[in-house]
Amino acid sequence: xxxxxxxxxxxxxxxxxxxxxxxxxxxxxxxxxxxxxxxxxxxxxxxxxxxxxxxxxxxxxxxxxxxxxxxxxxxxxxxxxxxxxxxxxxxxxxxxxxxxxxxxxxxxxxxxxxxxxxxxxxxxxxxxxxxxxxxxxxxxxxxxxxxxxxxxxxxxxxxxxxxxxxxxxxxxxxxxxxxxxxxxxxxxxxxxxxxxxxxxxxxxxxxxxxxxxxxxxxxxxxxxxxxxxxxxxxxxxxxxxxxxxxxxxxxxxxxxxxxxxxxxxxxxxxxxxxxxxxxxxxxxxxxxxxxxxxxxxxxxxxxxxxxxxxxxxxxxxxxxxxxxxxxxxxxxxxxxxxxxxxxxxxxxxxxxxxxxxxxxxxxxxxxxxxxxxxxxxxxxxxxxxxxxxxxxxxxxxxxxxxxxxxxxxxxxxxxxxxxxxxxxxxxxxxxxxxxxxxxxxxxxxxxxxxxxxxxxxxxxxxxxxxxxxxxxxxxxxxxxxxxxxxxxxxxxxxxxxxxxxxx
Numbered sequence: 345x346x347x348x349x350x351x352x353x354x355x356x357x358x359x360x361x362x363x364x365x366x367x368x369x370x371x372x373x374x375x376x377x378x379x380x381x382x383x384x385x386x387x388x389x390x391x392x393x394x395x396x397x398x399x400x401x402x403x404x405x406x407x408x409x410x411x412x413x414x415x416x417x418x419x420x421x422x423x424x425x426x427x428x429x430x431x432x433x434x435x436x437x438x439x440x441x442x443x444x445x446x447x448x449x450x451x452x453x454x455x456x457x458x459x460x461x462x463x464x465x466x467x468x469x470x471x472x473x474x475x476x477x478x479x480x481x482x483x484x485x486x487x488x489x490x491x492x493x494x495x496x497x498x499x500x501x502x503x504x505x506x507x508x509x510x511x512x513x514x515x516x517x518x519x520x521x522x523x524x525x526x527x528x529x530x531x532x533x534x535x536x537x538x539x540x541x542x543x544x545x546x547x548x549x550x551x552x553x554x555x556x557x558x559x560x561x562x563x564x565x566x567x568x569x570x571x572x573x574x575x576x577x578x579x580x581x582x583x584x585x586x587x588x589x590x591x592x593x594x595x596x597x598x599x600x601x602x603x604x605x606x607x608x609x610x611x612x613x614x615x616x617x618x619x620x621x622x623x624x625x626x627x628x629x630x631x632x633x634x635x636x637x638x639x640x641x642x643x644x645x646x647x648x649x650x651x652x653x654x655x656x657x658x659x660x661x662x663x664x665x666x667x668x669x670x671x672x673x674x675x676x677x678x679x680x681x682x683x684x685x686x687x688x689x690x691x692x693x694x695x696x697x698x699x700x701x702x703x704x705x706x707x708x709x710x711x712x713x714x715x716x717x718x719x720x721x722x723x724x725x726x727x728x729x730x731x732x733x734x735x736x737x738x739x740x741x742x743x744x745x746x747x748x749x750x751x752x753x754x755x756x757x758x759x760x761x762x763x764x765x766x767x768x769x770x771x772x773x774x775x776x777x778x779x780x781x782x783x784x785x786x787x788x789x790x791x792x793x794x795x796x797x798x799x800x801x802x803x804x805x806x807x808x809x810x811x812x813x814x815x816x817x818x819x820x821x822x823x824x825x826x827x828x829x830x831x832x833x834x835x836x837x838x839x840x841x842x843x844x845x846x847x
Contacts, residue, residue: 383818386421388413395509396461397827397840400486404832407470407486408840409458409509414472414482416489419831427472427482427489430456434476436505439538441477443496459504459512462526466518467549471526473512478502478538479530483551493551500557504530504539510826513590515597516547517628523548525560527626529587529599532572540569541585542599542624544631561631568631570755576728580604580617583728588826589656592628593676593703595746599624600641600656600680605727618686621653623706623762627748634749637710638726639758643682643699645766650682650697655777655826658703662782665804669702669765676703679780679789679803680764696775698791698801698810699764706762707745713758715743726757767803767810775799779828779837790837792824798839 388394388410396409405424408415412430417423434454438447457475464471464483469492473481479502483493495501504512511531518524524547532539544560545568560568576583582604589600601622606615620640627635642651656678663673677700684695716722720738724731737752749756770793777792780803787803789810796819805811818824819841829838 384421386417386423388415393457393509393842394825394840395458395842397829397838398461398463399829399831399838400463401832402465405486406829406838407461407463409461409472411455411457414458414461414470414484414489416486419836425489427484427491429458429472429474429482430454430476432456432476436478436507439478439502439505439535440499441480441496441502443477457507457509459506459509460514460528462514462516464516464524464547466524467547467551469551471514473503473514475507479504479506479512481557483556493553493556495552495556498554498558499538500545500559502538503528503557504532505535506531506533510588511586513587513599515590515592515599517592517597525628526557527590527597527599529585529590529601529624531584531586533584534577534582536572536574536577540571542626542633542636543567543569544626544633566632568633570633570636570729572728573730575730580606580728585728588653591658593658595628595748596707597626597628600653600678601638602653603728619652620686621651621682625707625710627746630748632751634751634754635747636749636755637713637758638755639706639710639713640761641680641701641706641764642761643680643697643764643766645697645769648684648695648697648769649686650684650695650699650766650769651686652683652692654681654683654692654696654775656680657779659780659787660782661702662787662804663785665787668804668808671702671704673782673785677701677780677787678703678706678764679778681775681778681791682764683774692774694774694794695771696769697766698768698775698778698789699766700803701762701764709760709762710758711743711745711747713756714747714753717753717756718743722759724753724756725759726755729755731755732757768799768801768812770799773797774823776823777826777828779830781830781834790828792818792822792828792839794823796820796822796824796841798824798837 392410404419406417414427416425431453433451435449437449460473462471468486470484480496513529515527526545529542545557548556586602622638625637661675666673683692717736724734774794775791780789789801791799798816798818800814802811825840
């Protein structure tokens, strides 16, 4: 496929119609047909870059967040309506934004990068947050992208001052008889006094309500947020927490992160900066964030450590893989992509691994840590929150699977890494995205790569080994971006890449 001077969103028609007649062999005819199918493509304006993609699971419509524009597309990638979000006069040093008060900084025409795109199904609206004006959001009607609201007059309305599209992640928690809440996790780009790194916000029914995006709870001493202490930057000047993925399951909300820390190499007295991948867990109903727990994650294969998280996706085990892992078919699994090592964030090595985590095993490890801490064993062990050396306090109480913390022994870090199960590795073409699906009891993973290829992998292959059964060049140039989504009927897969600038 010839490289084009625009961005691509690709639709793979009937991607999941793959023969599964044998437990160890894929039928050849559908595989050959899949190789011959053409890709449907959509291109935006030549000056745009694509940032985020979501699919309405009720209608099948696609919402695409781009630089300066939001698109609504049909399932076959026809443009139904667009909404312009930029550019506008701005300066990232203006705080509050110049739309709130006069800014003394020089203003210039500035692009609006889409940093978060969420569907609020309960209120039939799209939440589109950009990089302009310290990260304000528009609430757009799903039907026609009409602007329902754009709150900007309070500091709670500025969600993130970072200009990168992969810097913010949001998870909506919905209720039948109450206003929903939005958990927001964001990099702060050295501005911890302005932006909490993680918080829970109100999603009011009225898109123009004064309380939209207000903290779920906030008083003089406690709030539904966690900020990075300014002292942390004296130890690691470029400290930040990069949020790669987020989801809710059961009573909890989870975020998968990448964050720097200082460690002493074996045999050395000096410390060096490395990056550690961690899972963050919070109770949905915890308004004071006393349930905040971090646990490091990674995987290893043949003596090689894969520790830099690239992408993740929550799926189910399926019957075949479930039997292998000893879990129910409907058990939650995290499909993750890691690159090799710990020392490079922006320029990850090409060696990468597809690993799976059983979510219950992570939760069991967290419960064990909570139980030991409430027996008074160890310390809180969270260096970046300045509680690494604070001793755990003993308390007589029962800690079950749904324990949501007290105003003691929190926030809490787990020191021992939870290791995932490596199922596939790639040494040359770094894996950059992942999505998974259960098809006729089999667990299938679809992995995008740096060069723009899509790898189709049967995770529960013969003798318990993963089987890569097809590789397709889906975008050129790559890489395939993190956001991939299935169509409403799961017969198509939408894949997105960003235009590359080359020297």
